[in-house]
Amino acid sequence: MSASTGRSAAPERRAGPDLVGVLVLGTCAGWSLVAAAGREARPEGVLLAVLAVAAGYALGRISGSLVPVAAATCAATAGLLLAYASRDGVPGATVDPLPGHIGVSAALPALAAGAACCGAWAAGTAVVRLALRLLAVGCAGTALALGSAAGCAAALGVLLCSLAAARMRHRTVGLAGLAAVAALVAVGSVAVAEDVLPDGLTVSLEGQLTPERVLLWRDAVELAEEHPVRGTGPDRFGGLSPVARQSPVAAGKPHSALLQQAAEQGAVGATLLGATYGWILYALWRSPRRTPVVLTAGAALTALAAFACVGNALSFTPVTMGAGLLAGLATARPPGDGQQEAERGVEVVHARG
Numbered sequence: 564m565s566a567s568t569g570r571s572a573a574p575e576r577r578a579g580p581d582l583v584g585v586l587v588l589g590t591c592a593g594w595s596l597v598a599a600a601g602r603e604a605r606p607e608g609v610l611l612a613v614l615a616v617a618a619g620y621a622l623g624r625i626s627g628s629l630v631p632v633a634a635a636t637c638a639a640t641a642g643l644l645l646a647y648a649s650r651d652g653v654p655g656a657t658v659d660p661l662p663g664h665i666g667v668s669a670a671l672p673a674l675a676a677g678a679a680c681c682g683a684w685a686a687g688t689a690v691v692r693l694a695l696r697l698l699a700v701g702c703a704g705t706a707l708a709l710g711s712a713a714g715c716a717a718a719l720g721v722l723l724c725s726l727a728a729a730r731m732r733h734r735t736v737g738l739a740g741l742a743a744v745a746a747l748v749a750v751g752s753v754a755v756a757e758d759v760l761p762d763g764l765t766v767s768l769e770g771q772l773t774p775e776r777v778l779l780w781r782d783a784v785e786l787a788e789e790h791p792v793r794g795t796g797p798d799r800f801g802g803l804s805p806v807a808r809q810s811p812v813a814a815g816k817p818h819s820a821l822l823q824q825a826a827e828q829g830a831v832g833a834t835l836l837g838a839t840y841g842w843i844l845y846a847l848w849r850s851p852r853r854t855p856v857v858l859t860a861g862a863a864l865t866a867l868a869a870f871a872c873v874g875n876a877l878s879f880t881p882v883t884m885g886a887g888l889l890a891g892l893a894t895a896r897p898p899g900d901g902q903q904e905a906e907r908g909v910e911v912v913h914a915r916g
Contacts (some may be wrong), residue, residue: 623891635682677863
């Protein structure tokens with residue numbers, strides 16, 4: 564009886580993050596329908612994003628358990644190809660003309676670099692590890708070629724974090740640091756929108772973000788204050804924001820996923836967006852993978868979270884699916900892990916017999 568309990572304990576512990584993920588993603592989908600009820604709203608975009616994350620996560624868990632190196636390599640290559648082709652109009656990945664836009668050209672190279680570095684840590688030979696890390700450098704170069712300095716910096720940052728993760732023995736500290744970075748960016752974006760920062764700092768940030776983006780953020784804050792619980796309804800920001808209506812390049816969005824959720828789905832929607840990121844960090848913390856793999860994926864997904872706070876990255880299906888895929892790869896059970904658990908169970912039975 565005790566040996567059987569010991570064999571089943573690890574799978575039960577690993578099922579915890581999956582159950583949390585189902586709850587969080589299901590609540591996100593359900594709340595979008597609640598926010599849209601009785602209004603001329605369009606929750607399809609939110610539902611598609613939830614489906615893309617779930618599908619990518621499942622694909623990453625399956626492929627990462629079977630062929631982790633090949634799966635990571637394919638994910639990184641596909642991300643680069645989609646990022647490069649986005650300027651030619653890949654469905655769901657069109658480049659937005661808003662100055663300073665942070666979207667596909669920044670997010671996909673960062674995620675691709677994370678997948679390449681995760682594959683490098685799973686590789687068994689030095690040659691393959693070097694090749695995959697060079698692929699991560701190529702991700703930074705691709706972002707730069709696409710005109711995204713933020714994407715280039717993020718890809719290089721993911722590579723450096725991956726190399727530095729080799730010296731970290733405890734993933735908790737690293738994940739806590741990544742969570743603090745994401746929280747700092749989120750709080751900073753809200754502070755800019757609320758215009759509560761010192762004048763000099765506000766002017767400097769407006770120069771980086773562009774004044775038009777800041778005006779869109781302030782419209783989002785006003786809508787969130789007018790409709791604090793359910794928001795205005797999914798995909799209604801463009802019709803209610805004066806700045807978005809007058810801007811030919813705003814595409815009906817505030818170019819901040821956090822502020823868009825607050826405006827269109829209220830405080831509950833914004834909280835659920837943060838809970839989704841928290842679930843991913845929790846899944847990484849409980850992951851059976853090595854700590855460098857976990858922290859590498861965490862760095863790439865934190866870069867995406869930062870982009871989502873100040874840009875339009877999560878509006879594209881390839882990005883949301885890529886995020887789920889990377890999270891799945893980094894939390895998949897290593898090949899042969901089930902067999903090792905069974906062998907350990909047999910050893911316990913023999914020892915106690």
